[in-house]
Amino acid sequence: MSATVRPGAGSASQLRYKVHKGRRTVPGADARVDTLMGMVMALMSEVSVLRERVDAHERLNAEQKPVTPASVDDFVPDELATRARAVVRQRMIEKVCRPLLAAGSTEAGKDDDGEDEE
Amino acid sequence: MPAPRIHPMMPANTHDETAEQMFVVALKSFLYTEMDPVVRKLTLGVADELGSASGERPSLQQLRRRLEDRPIYQNWISAMRSAQELMWQAAGDCVDRQRTELEELERSAPKLGTLRVDPNFVVPRYLAATDTHMMPGSYHFDAPGDEQGVRQGAVFDKAASLYSLGRQGGQMNDMRGQTVVAHVFEIYPDLQPQKILEMGCTVGNSLVAVSHAFPGSECTGIDVGASLLRYAHARASRLGVPLHFVQANAECTDFPDNSFDLVYSSAMLHETSAKALPRIMAECYRVLRPGGVMVHLEVPFRAETADAYDLVRADFETRFNNEPFWMGAVSADYGAIVKKAGFTDIHAGFSDAAFGPPQRDKVKGMFGNENKGGYKSWYIASARKPRS
Numbered sequence: 001m002s003a004t005v006r007p008g009a010g011s012a013s014q015l016r017y018k019v020h021k022g023r024r025t026v027p028g029a030d031a032r033v034d035t036l037m038g039m040v041m042a043l044m045s046e047v048s049v050l051r052e053r054v055d056a057h058e059r060l061n062a063e064q065k066p067v068t069p070a071s072v073d074d075f076v077p078d079e080l081a082t083r084a085r086a087v088v089r090q091r092m093i094e095k096v097c098r099p100l101l102a103a104g105s106t107e108a109g110k111d112d113d114g115e116d117e118e
Numbered sequence: 119m120p121a122p123r124i125h126p127m128m129p130a131n132t133h134d135e136t137a138e139q140m141f142v143v144a145l146k147s148f149l150y151t152e153m154d155p156v157v158r159k160l161t162l163g164v165a166d167e168l169g170s171a172s173g174e175r176p177s178l179q180q181l182r183r184r185l186e187d188r189p190i191y192q193n194w195i196s197a198m199r200s201a202q203e204l205m206w207q208a209a210g211d212c213v214d215r216q217r218t219e220l221e222e223l224e225r226s227a228p229k230l231g232t233l234r235v236d237p238n239f240v241v242p243r244y245l246a247a248t249d250t251h252m253m254p255g256s257y258h259f260d261a262p263g264d265e266q267g268v269r270q271g272a273v274f275d276k277a278a279s280l281y282s283l284g285r286q287g288g289q290m291n292d293m294r295g296q297t298v299v300a301h302v303f304e305i306y307p308d309l310q311p312q313k314i315l316e317m318g319c320t321v322g323n324s325l326v327a328v329s330h331a332f333p334g335s336e337c338t339g340i341d342v343g344a345s346l347l348r349y350a351h352a353r354a355s356r357l358g359v360p361l362h363f364v365q366a367n368a369e370c371t372d373f374p375d376n377s378f379d380l381v382y383s384s385a386m387l388h389e390t391s392a393k394a395l396p397r398i399m400a401e402c403y404r405v406l407r408p409g410g411v412m413v414h415l416e417v418p419f420r421a422e423t424a425d426a427y428d429l430v431r432a433d434f435e436t437r438f439n440n441e442p443f444w445m446g447a448v449s450a451d452y453g454a455i456v457k458k459a460g461f462t463d464i465h466a467g468f469s470d471a472a473f474g475p476p477q478r479d480k481v482k483g484m485f486g487n488e489n490k491g492g493y494k495s496w497y498i499a500s501a502r503k504p505r506s
Contacts, residue, residue, distance in 0.1 A: 013261035017210055017269075020203060021256070022248025022440050027182070029192035037196035038203065045141045045204055052137035073132045089141060093148045100197065101152055104190035108160035 126356035165426030209277035224352040230360035244391040271349020285493040294384040295324025296472035304481040311379035317368040318386030322350035340366040388447035399459035452499035461501030
C-alpha cells in the first residue's frame with residue numbers, strides 16, 4: 001500500500017531470506033491452525049498499517065497540505081497523533097485476539113476448580 | 119521529512135514501515151502481558167496436579183506431555199512465533215527497500231578500525247542447523263554476492279531494537295555491554311584492559327559501549343557472518359569508534375596466545391552447544407594474558423530455581439524460537455566448567471542491568487545473588503586467568 005515498491009520474490013538465493021529454517025510444527029496441533037494464525041496476524045499488521053495511512057491522509061488534509069504518495073510516505077506523526085495511533089492499534093489487537101484470550105482463560109480456569117469460569 | 123535515523127547506519131523507515139514495526143512491538147507486548155499470564159495459570163495448575171500425584175517437582179517432559187494437547191498452549195506457541203516472524207519480515211522488507219543506500223553508506227564510511235572476513239569460514243553446525251531466533255538466514259547466511267553487502271547486519275540491528283521493546287538500552291541496544299562494564303568495574307577494579315575481545319559481537323552494539331568505557335583500548339569483535347560484520351564495522355565507524363571485526367568461531371580463533379586483557383560475551387553462550395561451551399572457555403583461557411579477565415553475560419534465568427511456567431517459557435525459546443542451547447546454557451554449572459578450564463577468582467551470579475554508562479564509584483552491590491528478572495538483571499559468570 002506504500003508508494004514505495006516493496007521487495008518481491010527475487011532470485012532463488014534471495015528467497016532464503018523468506019524461510020525460517022528449522023521451524024518446528026506445533027506439537028499436537030492441526031498444522032492448518034498454525035498457518036491460519038500466521039495469516040491472521042499478518043493481515044492484522046496490514047490493517048494496522050492501512051489504518052495509519054488513512055490517519056496520515058486525514059491529518060495532512062486537515063493541515064491543507066498536499067496529499068501525495070510521497071507526502072504520506074514521509075509523514076511523521078506528532079506526539080499527540082502517535083498516542084492516538086497507539087490507542088487505535090491496541091484496541092484492534094485486543095479485539096482480534098479476544099477470542100484467543102477468552103478461550104485460554106476458560107481452559108486455564110479448568111485446572112483451578114475443574115469447571116469453566118464462564 | 120522522513121523519520122530521523124537512530125544512528126547513521128540504522129535503516130530508515132518510511133511511514134508504513136514505522137507503522138508496521140510499531141504494530142509488531144504492540145502485538146508482542148500484548149502477548150507478553152495478556153497471553154503469558156493465561157498460559158502461566160494453566161501451567162502452574164498442571165504442575166500442581168502432577169506434583170500432588172507424585173509428590174515431586176514435575177519435569178519439563180511431564181509438563182510438555184500434559185500441555186501439548188491443550189489448545190491454549192498450542193495457540194500461544196503459534197501466536198508468539200507469528201509475532202516473531204512478523205518482526206523479521208518487517209525488518210527484512212525495510213532493509214531490502216534500501217539495500218543500495220545502506221551499501222553506499224558502508225562504502226563511504228570513515229576508514230576506522232578493520233574488517234577481516236574469511237571466504238572459507240565454516241559456520242559451526244549448531245548455528246547452521248536452524249535459523250536462530252527464527253531470523254531468516256540467521257547470523258551467517260549471505261546470498262551469493264551479499265557477503266559484500268550489509269543485509270543481515272542491518273536486519274539484525276533493526277529487529278533487535280524491536281525485539282527487546284526498547285528495554286535493552288533503546289535503539290542503541292547497548293545495555294548488555296554497559297552491564298559487562300559495570301561488572302568489570304565492580305569485581306575486577308584493578309583491570310585496565312588495553313586489548314579487549316568480544317565473542318559473538320553481532321552488530322557491535324555492546325562493543326561500542328565497552329570501547330567508550332575503556333578509552334584508548336583496542337577492541338575486537340568476532341562473529342560468524344560476513345555481512346553482519348561488514349554492517350557492524352560500518353556502524354561503529356559511522357559512530358566514530360575504531361573497532362576491529364573478524365569472522366571467526368569462538369571455539370577456535372586465530373588470535374595468538376595471551377593476546378587480550380579482557381574477553382567477554384553478551385548473551386552468546388545460549389546460542390552455542392554443550393560441546394562448544396567448554397571449548398569456548400578453553401579458547402578464552404588461551405587468548406587471555408595471565409591476569410586477564412573473562413566475563414560471560416547470559417539471560418537472567420537459572421533452571422534450578424525455575425518454576426514450572428519458567429521451564430515451559432524457556433522450552434518455548436528452545437524449540438519454537440530456535441534457541442537450541444537455551445536450556446543447556448541456563449542449566450550449565452559455570453563454576454565447575456570455568457574452574458576446569460583453569461581459571462581462578464570465579465564469580466557466578468546476577469548483576470543489576472546498567473542503564474547507561476556505569477561509573478566506577480556507583481557499581482557497588484550491583485552483582486550478587488538476586489535475580490530481579492528480565493531486563494532488570496543479567497546472569498554473569500566471570501573469572502581470571504591465573505597471573506602465573
